[in-house]
Amino acid sequence: MKRLFGLLKKDFLVAYRGYFFLIMLVVALILVVVTNWLIPEKANLDVKVLYAVEGERTERMNSLLGFLQGAEGSQRLDSKSAVIELMQGDKNTIGVIIREAAEKPVIEIVLQGYENQQSRNALALSLSAAIDAQNIDYSNIENVTLQAVEQPEIPLNKSFVPLMILNEPVMLGFIFLATLIFMEKEENTIRAYLVSPVRIWEYLLSKIIIMAALALISTILITVFTVGIHVNWIMLLAIVTAGSVFGAASAMFIAVFFDNLSKAMIWIISISLIFTIPMAAYFIPSFSPWFITILPTYDLMFAIREAIYPAGNPQIFYQSFITLTIINAALYIMSIALYQRSLLRD
């Protein structure tokens, strides 16, 4: 234990002199400023509907027009050509042209061109349901909500906070730990441990603890100054610790295969990019292909969100925490074995 404290003290000093703490503070400050003052609280990121009526407006169109007027970000234009002109400038739009034929409203859905058939069908169904709400038979449907939690609307800028915590405090350890290890490799201090009483597991654990400490301080700063203090702190700190240990242990595992930072650099950047791919699913929850969901950062991202904005789904936290703990233990044990082998070989 004394040896571990000694190593911790040394790693703390190295991290301090390498400006890790300063960088962590400055990055946290930038994220707080960006969240509070640069990202707007409200912005419509959904697909916007541009619509126009061709010919006479009839009573049968009223429910459909009412539905379109009520849709957030929708805009009524004079003609189909005006709809198309605006659509060409904004890829996040679709057009709806309404006309009457054979005493029935006929709608033409104008799409960008890359949408799939299922999205087209769903769009037509929504419009159909809006116009014919009274006549559709919902009598044989029972609705069951598993985790109904009244959740206040999250402003757009605050909704980015879980992503920021995943990208900065959690993944910070991934890059910092690799640089720490390579510095010691290049200075050959790592070999000095071979003839000292320090065990390799203590050497690696000390670095993981420093990275977790950095991540926790950064998370607390970002969370308090953006979302406030009303979050599930136990859950948040536990999942951030597990996440940062995952980042650090992964970097440790990768670092053993390279002699210096230059050689490992692109692997470090590429793997950290792969770990952030699940962020694509954050604002599109129905996007969950297998190659995203198998990444541990997928559940981790939603677990951080659950800790900050509880939606009555603590299972995601437990699932992510247990998975990360198992992966972390495996990476740590494999790293110990690989470092021991690598040192003996050298």
Add this chain to the structure above:
Amino acid sequence: MKRLLAIFRRDLKSSVREFLLLYIILAPIVIVIGLRFFIPSVNAISFQFALDKSIGETVIAEFEKYGRVELLDGRKAIENRVVKADDIFGVIQNQEDDYVVISQGNEDEGTSTIAQQIIGNMNSEEEALAVTYSDIGAKMSSITIYGASSVILMAIILAGMVIGLNIIEEKEANTMNALSVTPMRKLEFIVGKSLIGLVLPVVEALFVVWILNLQNVHIGMLLTMTLASSLIAIIFGFLIGVFSSNQIAGIANMKFLLLFVSASFIGAVVLPAGTQYFLYWSPLYWSTIGLIKVITNEVTWLQIFQYTLWILGLTILIFLLSAGKIKKGLT
């Protein structure tokens, strides 16, 4: 010129020896190949439904018209699936043959009734509307546009990083002192070091366009934007090299650079047009805007000229502010 090319060759050799250049060239290409496979999955985003296996072929076929269907065994399995992180609606039939729609409760408001609408539509005998479809011929999805532009921007920044890492290596190996007593002038050293930052992004931008099969991209405009954007990455590379006494400090400085790059890119893509003036100070904001418009083929030479002017103006300003430091740091 001879000395200039000698530096370029030396940097190339040094990078190849440590596989760094190879990795830097390969990284954007590997990412763009990954993107090529990723794009169909994103374009296929639709609703997800977990249906009970015993629900019947007709119902399954009806739900498949609107989204991806997973068939599971019984209510418990469906409930376990619904509580996972993604949005998926469960549908079973109870003993009275009524439908039970199971949701988690946190689904997007605009999509929360889709399962009910599908069942309601099955119950209806007559279609409420006659629907026709047309499109404006935009075959490129947002993921292609933003994916391609972000990979080109990444290639530009990575090339700047190569310059930074090479300078740090020179400092660590003390070759800077040796170079200072050769006939080589400082300007030649700077231009020689910069060549790699100009050549790499151009080659990679062409690869990105070719791999993603972006046939309508105007190559002249693409190269103009890439070259102009490379200048700022080169300055960043020099600043990283000059300010970092060792590779650790280099990585730390790169962290800041990446934050600056991602803020410029995400801001240009996500922020509403009215609030983007917050980013006008960033040359990489103009690079992002220019690259996106070049990829979508919605840009004129006049606009390219304007964006390039912004990038060059801001780059010159940053260069003037940092020239003294770079000069001193290379001594």
